[in-house]
Amino acid sequence: MDLKKRIERFKELEYEFNKDFYIKLKEGQNPHTLFIACSDSRVEAETLLQAKAGEIFHIRNVANIVPREEEPDTHPSVVSAIEYAVKILKVKNIIVCGHSNCGGCSAIRNPEGKKELLPYTWEWISQSISISDYINHKYPEMKEEDKAIMLEKLNAVQQLDNLMTYDFVRQAVESGELNLQAYYYDIGTGSISVYNYDSIFSDIIKEITSSRKLFLEQE
């Protein structure tokens, strides 16, 4: 079906049958959750959380990355959406959703030629290279397939630590107004693993963070 037909169908079927709901949306938004996901077309927050329009505030980028506050080339587009969600919309949850078969994470694991072919993507995902390096160093015997999955999971949990580098996020978490969680969505099986900020991975994340800081200082 072409896109024009799709928007006509939205108006004729979805909108007309739920008109009251859509008219009420005009009054404003009150999302409970900021969902930070990969741009991957298969990862869809409204479906995973069984939510409607107005419930979820979105950030999507390649490999669901949140730049750390201390990184020199912090990307304001990501941080501005976090700032708005936390300070103005006062969302109750921030979910960072990693997923299986992630192209961004796969590029981090297989960097050959990526810098030349995809320079912007490479610059962006290189924020998570330290996680991949950590896995290589710590688990040299692990199968590549498992290393890739571990990167996808650790990369999601790492972003919770990255979020906590912003004062306004940390304060909201510490006062109990905001809850941070990482999800790992296994696309083929439909299962979602949930990790809290203080999860089984938290010690690993601390190690990765300190090695990345060291790396930045040396640069």
Ligand SMILES: [Zn+2]
């Ligand atoms: Zn992805």
